[in-house]
Each structure stands twice: as C-alpha cells, then as structure tokens.
Amino acid sequence: MFYKHSNEGKVxxxxxxxxxxxxxxxxxxxxxxxxxxxxxxxxxxDLEALKYFLGMEFARSKEGIFVNQRxxxxxxxxxxxxxGYKPAExxxxxxxxxxxxxxxxxxxxxxxxxxxxxxxxxxxxxxxxAFSGTPGRGLLFKSRGxxxxxxxxxxxxxxxxxxxxxxxxxxxxxxxxLVTWRSKKQNAVARSSVEAEFRAVAHGICEIMWIRxxxxxxxxxxxxxxxxxxxxxxxxxxxxxxxxxDRTKHVEVDKHFIKEKIDNGLVCMTYIPTEEQVADVxxxxxxxxxxxxxxxxxxxxxIFKPA
Numbered sequence: 678m679f680y681k682h683s684n685e686g687k688v689x690x691x692x693x694x695x696x697x698x699x700x701x702x703x704x705x706x707x708x709x710x711x712x713x714x715x716x717x718x719x720x721x722x723d724l725e726a727l728k729y730f731l732g733m734e735f736a737r738s739k740e741g742i743f744v745n746q747r748x749x750x751x752x753x754x755x756x757x758x759x760x761g762y763k764p765a766e767x768x769x770x771x772x773x774x775x776x777x778x779x780x781x782x783x784x785x786x787x788x789x790x791x792x793x794x795x796x797x798x799x800x801x802x803x804x805x806x807a808f809s810g811t812p813g814r815g816l817l818f819k820s821r822g823x824x825x826x827x828x829x830x831x832x833x834x835x836x837x838x839x840x841x842x843x844x845x846x847x848x849x850x851x852x853x854x855l856v857t858w859r860s861k862k863q864n865a866v867a868r869s870s871v872e873a874e875f876r877a878v879a880h881g882i883c884e885i886m887w888i889r890x891x892x893x894x895x896x897x898x899x900x901x902x903x904x905x906x907x908x909x910x911x912x913x914x915x916x917x918x919x920x921x922x923d924r925t926k927h928v929e930v931d932k933h934f935i936k937e938k939i940d941n942g943l944v945c946m947t948y949i950p951t952e953e954q955v956a957d958v959x960x961x962x963x964x965x966x967x968x969x970x971x972x973x974x975x976x977x978x979x980i981f982k983p984a
Contacts, residue, residue, distance in 0.1 A: 745815025824899035830881035831956040845877035874912040
C-alpha cells in the first residue's frame with residue numbers, strides 16, 4: 678500500500694497486488710494525475726468503480742460499502758458437489774474436539790488441502806463461515822461518524838487434546854466495522870486460564886496498536902482510549918492490582934505490557950459477560966441461538982436476501 682497526502686489534508690491511496698491495482702482517496706485531481714502517470718509507464722485498463730478484486734465483490738450504497746465472496750462460495754460449492762446440500766446450522770458441533778488422523782494412507786490428500794486453503798481465503802470476508810445457504814453474506818462497512826477502535830479478546834485453556842496448548846482469539850472493530858480477526862494456537866502451554874487469557878489480551882492489544890498506527894499514517898487517527906473487552910475477571914483484576922503479581926510471575930511480561938498501555942491511557946480494559954464475547958464465534962462450538970446472536974454483532978449482512 679502506498680499513500681500521498683496533499684496540503685489540503687486530502688489523501689490518495691494505491692493498493693497493489695501483482696498486476697492488480699486499486700486507487701482510492703478523496704483527492705479527485707490527484708487520482709486522475711496518478712492514473713495518467715501510470716498509463717504513461719504501463720499498459721493499464723481503467724475498470725472505473727471497484728466491483729471485483731482478488732475474488733472479493735464490492736458494492737456501494739447509501740448504507741456503505743458491502744464486501745462479499747458470493748461467486749467464490751458458489752464456485753466452491755459447485756466444485757465439491759455440495760450446491761444443493763442442506764446448510765449447516767453452525768460451523769462445528771458443540772464440544773467437538775478435532776485431532777490429527779492416525780491413518781497412514783489418507784484419501785484425496787491434495788484435494789483436501791486445496792479445499793482447506795480455499796476456505797481459509799474465504800474467511801477473509803466470512804469470519805462466520807457457517808451457512809452454505811447464505812453465499813451472499815458479507816461485511817457491510819458503514820460510516821458512523823467516528824473511528825473508535827475496539828477489540829474483543831478471549832482464550833480457551835488447554836483446549837488442544839494433543840498438546841494441551843491454548844488458543845487465542847480476537848476480533849477488532851473501527852467505527853463499529855469489523856476489520857481484523859484471528860484465531861491462533863499459543864506457542865507455549867499455559868499453566869492457568871489467566872495466563873492463557875493474558876496472552877490473548879496481549880495479542881489483541883498488539884493488533885489494535887497496529888491499526889492505530891496505520892490510521893495515524895493515513896491521518897485518520899481513531900478516538901482514545903481504545904477499548905478492549907475481556908470476559909475473564911481474574912485477568913482484569915491482576916492487570917489493575919499489582920499486589921496479586923506474585924501468583925502469576927510467569928506472565929509478568931504480558932502483564933506489564935498490558936498495564937503499560939492501560940496506564941498510558943491508550944487502552945481501556947473492560948469486562949464483558951461470556952455470552953456477549955464476540956471472539957467466541959471464531960473457535961468455540963456454540964449452540965445455534967448463541968452463534969446467531971454473536972454473528973449478528975459482527976456487522977455482517979446478506980444484501981442478496983429477499984426483503
């Protein structure tokens with residue numbers, strides 16, 4: 678990504694992936710000049726308003742910008758012969774624990790790996806990945822008049838039945854719009870749920886600090902402090918109460934990193950009830966009602982669904 682600011686406070690942004698380019702910004706004159714410069718150096722084709730980029734479809738309306746991968750989903754379902762299948766209610770059943778297969782000769786290994794890769798790419802606009810019956814669901818980015826940065830962080834504890842490592846997960850919002858999300862197994866075994874939670878919180882803070890720096894570079898700084906929501910009261914208590922530090926010396930680095938950001942006024946850490954913890958939707962098996970409730974908080978919509 679490249680960007681240029683004008684003396685009037687306007688900006689032009691150029692995004693490049695191999696030979697695909699997206700130009701955007703609020704400085705129309707500079708945008709036209711840039712397109713002219715590119716045309717002088719390269720053979721380019723101006724496709725006008727952005728509609729399709731790297732498998733993602735874009736649509737603009739009075740409500741905002743809608744991003745989805747409807748065609749990608751339909752092609753994937755057609756390729757796997759599942760176009761007419763009944764949609765699943767949730768991505769995974771409640772309390773199911775996956776583990777590596779012990780079989781030596783795995784059938785269709787290459788096809789399986791290819792499909793997993795395609796599903797991972799699909800998750801770029803479908804963090805819920807649940808319903809084959811809703812291929813048109815996607816992210817709707819609305820203008821709400823603010824750029825408040827928020828993140829929800831969570832972790833299981835010793836969730837892997839193979840090595841008992843925990844999984845961190847977070848999702849971040851800017852101006853009420855979901856912009857980043859991640860679920861990743863932690864590198865080391867956590868000796869307590871608080872330790873696992875601290876690592877997840879630290880990862881979430883690193884993410885929103887990166888988002889904040891990006892917005893500052895674009896001169897679109899978000900509101901302070903940034904908000905972090907956590908459903909572990911013990912982790913919040915240890916962060917705010919130095920007296921308890923002797924119990925958790927093995928997480929001192931993460932604790933002091935988190936505390937520093939809170940003390941500096943950059944982050945406000947707030948308790949949120951587990952049933953409202955949006956980050957749960959990324960790795961935990963949930964009942965359909967709870968899953969639908971949390972997906973509803975991800976600002977996802979299906980503009981192709983009949984009104």
